[in-house]
Amino acid sequence: MNVALKKMIRRIVAQLLRGHAYHCPVCDGRFRKFLPGGANKRANAQCPACGSLERHRAFWLFLQNFPLPEQPLRVLHFAPEACFEEAFRRWKNWTYVTTDLYVQEVDLKLDIEKLDVDNASYDLVMCHHVLPEVRNDVRALEELYRILTPGGYLLMQNPYDAHLLVTRHAADLSLAERHHLWGKYADQYQHHYGKDFPETLENIGFEIRIVQAETHFPSVLVQYNRLAGTLFVCKKPFGLA
Numbered sequence: 001m002n003v004a005l006k007k008m009i010r011r012i013v014a015q016l017l018r019g020h021a022y023h024c025p026v027c028d029g030r031f032r033k034f035l036p037g038g039a040n041k042r043a044n045a046q047c048p049a050c051g052s053l054e055r056h057r058a059f060w061l062f063l064q065n066f067p068l069p070e071q072p073l074r075v076l077h078f079a080p081e082a083c084f085e086e087a088f089r090r091w092k093n094w095t096y097v098t099t100d101l102y103v104q105e106v107d108l109k110l111d112i113e114k115l116d117v118d119n120a121s122y123d124l125v126m127c128h129h130v131l132p133e134v135r136n137d138v139r140a141l142e143e144l145y146r147i148l149t150p151g152g153y154l155l156m157q158n159p160y161d162a163h164l165l166v167t168r169h170a171a172d173l174s175l176a177e178r179h180h181l182w183g184k185y186a187d188q189y190q191h192h193y194g195k196d197f198p199e200t201l202e203n204i205g206f207e208i209r210i211v212q213a214e215t216h217f218p219s220v221l222v223q224y225n226r227l228a229g230t231l232f233v234c235k236k237p238f239g240l241a
């Protein structure tokens with residue numbers, strides 16, 4: 001289906017679902033309900049107008065209130081989500097650059113394990129749901145740390161199991177275990193992050209804060225905007241290379 005036809009169908013569906021029960025903060029649409037969405041087609045998950053899922057809406061709201069510096073920021077966005085891209089390109093003070101290794105419609109084609117980018121090139125890096133699929137994720141995190149300016153941030157949403165003591169890696173799992181953990185992404189996913197993941201980030205040098213959407217936002221907003229997901233706020237400290 002071509003892009004124009006997709007957009008037209010989306011506009012019609014969004015119009016049919018107009019209402020007051022739920023609000024999408026990304027596109028400011030109000031609906032009777034959201035569409036089923038996500039890999040497992042969760043009920044009431046996807047905005048019919050902009051396509052945002054629970055984690056996208058949570059990130060958008062978080063970013064609105066995140067105290068980014070006033071001065072111009074160089075921003076690098078890995079695997080940019082379609083619902084954000086247009087808005088981010090208009091964002092005041094941002095020089096916004098998108099990247100992906102496999103998708104064509106991006107500004108830069110970069111391998112996250114070996115970034116062809118100078119040290120301290122970006123003030124803000126966004127990288128959501130990418131790391132679990134990267135074979136050498138620690139190497140990728142070291143690279144992200146390297147290209148950030150001191151005082152800069154990596155904002156990163158990842159699936160995170162706070163009840164799992166130690167991160168599980170695909171290389172250590174049987175095919176049956178991978179299917180159990182990741183379903184149809186069993187051949188794609190490399191890591192299932194557990195309680196030791198924050199320490200991995202700290203060992204690289206980041207100062208981190210974990211934001212769990214379901215408890216970070218008021219419960220009435222969690223319900224009205226349908227919010228979910230774990231965000232790792234990773235700061236590269238000042239005064240370090």
Ligand SMILES: [Zn+2]
Pocket residue numbers: 024025026027028029047048049050051052
């Ligand atoms: Zn929306």
